[in-house]
Amino acid sequence: MADKQIATPSKAHLRGSRFVYIAALFASLGGLLFGYDTGVISGALIFIKREFGLTTTAEEIVVSGVLLGATMGAIVGGKAADLFGRRRVLLVTAAIFGIGALASAAAPSPPMLIVSRVFLGLAIGLASTNVPVYLSEVAPPHARGWIVSLFQLAVTVGIVVAYLTDYAFAGVEGWRWMLGLAVAPAIVFGTGMFFLPETPRWLIRGGQHEVAHGVLVRIRQLTDVNVEIEEIKASLAQQPESGRWTDLLHRQVRPALVVGIGLAIFQQITGINTVIYYAPKILQAAGFNSASGAILATAGVGIVNVGMTIIAMFLVDRAGRRPLLLAGITGMIVTLGVLGLSFRISNPSEQLAWIAVICLMGYVASFAISLGPIFWLLIAEIYPLRIRGLAEGTAATFNWGSNLIVSLTFLTLVEKLGASSTFLLYASFSVTSWLFAYYLVPETKGRTLEEIEASWRARHRVRQTASPIS
Secondary structure: OOHHHOOOOOOOOHHHHHHHHHHHHHHHHHHHHHHHHHHHHHHHHHHHHHHHHHOOOHHHHHHHHHHHHHHHHHHHHHHHHHHHHHHHHHHHHHHHHHHHHHHHHHHOOHHHHHHHHHHHHHHOOOOOOOOHHHHHHHHOOOHHHHHHHHHHHHHHHHHHHHHHHHHHHHOOOOOHHHOOOOOHHHHHOOOOHHHHOHHHHHHHHOHHHHHHHHHHHHHOOOOOOOHHHHHHHHHHHHHOOOOOHHHEEEOOOOOHHHHOOOHHHHHHHHHHHHHHHHHHHHHHHOOOHHHHHHHHHHHHHHHHHHHHHHHHHHHHHOOOOOHHHHHHHHHHHHHHHHHHHHHHOOOHHHHHHHHHHHHHHHHHHHHHHHHHHHHHHHHHOOOOHHHHHHHHHHHHHHHHHHHHHHHHHHHHHHHHHOOOHHHHHHHHHHHHHHHHHHHHHOOOOOOOHHHHHHHHHHHHHHHHHHHHOO
C-alpha cells in the first residue's frame, strides 16, 4: 500500500529529469556507504593492530570479514529484490548499514569486531546488488550509463571520505570514530529511500500496471507512457525465465551470465582492493615512514579515483562501454607492470615511495574509467527483467567472493613472493581481462534494456540456425 501511495502522480512535486536525478542521488548513497565501509579499514587497521596486537593472518581476517558478509548479502540480495522489490530491500540495507557501523565502533575484542564487520558486509552486498539495478530501471536509455555510474562515483567518494576521516582521527588513534561515523549517511540513505518509489519495471513484472504507469509519468515527464509500458510487457512475454536459479543456465541467458561473472572476477583479481584496503601499508613498505603520511598519500590516490570516475561518467554514454573498458585495462597493465618492476630494482626509499604513489594513482585512474564503473553498469543492463536481480546478484556474489580471496591472500603473497612478483601477477591477470573484454563484452550504449534483451535472443537464434551447418 505504501508503494501505491508513493507512486501516485498527484503526490509528485518533482517530475521528469529532476526527479530521476534526485532519486539517483539518494539511491547512490548506498554506494557511498559501500565505499566508506570498505575503505575506512585501511587507516583504522593500523591502530586496531596496535590495540589488539593482531598477527598478519588476523589483520587479513579483520579486513575480509566485511567481504564475507558482502558475499552472503550478494547471494540473497538479487533474489530478495526480485521477490520483494528493489526499494524494500534497499530500506533494509540502510538499517543494516547503521547497526553494523555502530556495532563495529563499539567492538570490545577482535572476534566481536569481525562479527560486526561481517554483519556490515551484508549491507554492502545488498547495496552492490540492488542500487545499480534500481538506477538502471528508473533511468532513461540516453542517460542510463552515467546515472548507473553514479553508484561507482558514490563508491569512490565514500572511499575518499573514509581516507580523510582516517587522517582526521589518526592523531588520536580514533579508529572507533572512523568506523562509527558511517551511521550518519546510513540514516540519510534510509530516509531518502523511504520517499522514493519502486521501479516501474519491477511493478509491471508483478502485475501492478496502474502503479507503474504513475511512476513512469512521474519520472519521464510524459502524459503518455503507454509505449514504454507495452515495450516492457512485450519483453516479459518473450522471456521463458520464471525467476529461478536454473534460469541462469538457459541458453539465451548463458552468454550474458559469462560476461557478468567474468568481469566480476577480473575486477578483483587485477588487484584494485589491495590498493583500497592496504594502500597505507604498501606506501609504508615503499618508504613512507609515518602512518599519517601514508594515509594522506592514500587520500590523494582516492581523489584521483573520484576525478577519473567523473570523467568516465561523462564519456560512457558518448564513447561507449567497450572503448573505455579496453583503454582503461591497458593503463592498468602498464602501471601494475611499472609498480612491480620498481619494487624489484629499488629498496624502500623516498624515491621508491613517490614512484609507488604515481603508479598507484595511474592504476586507480585506469581502473576508474574501465572495470570500476563499467562492470556495475553492464551487469545492471544485460540481463532479462524476470531474472535481473537474481543474475546481477550472482555476478556480485562472484565479485565479492573474488574480493575476499584477493584480500585474504595479499599480505601472504607479499610475504612469500615479495611486492614485485605480487604486482606483476596482478598485471598478468589484467592482460587476461583485456582479452576477455575484447572478445566477449558487448556494446550497450544508447539501447533500451528491452533492446539489449532482444539482442541476446537474436544471437541465440543465429547460433541455433548456424549449428546444423557447423
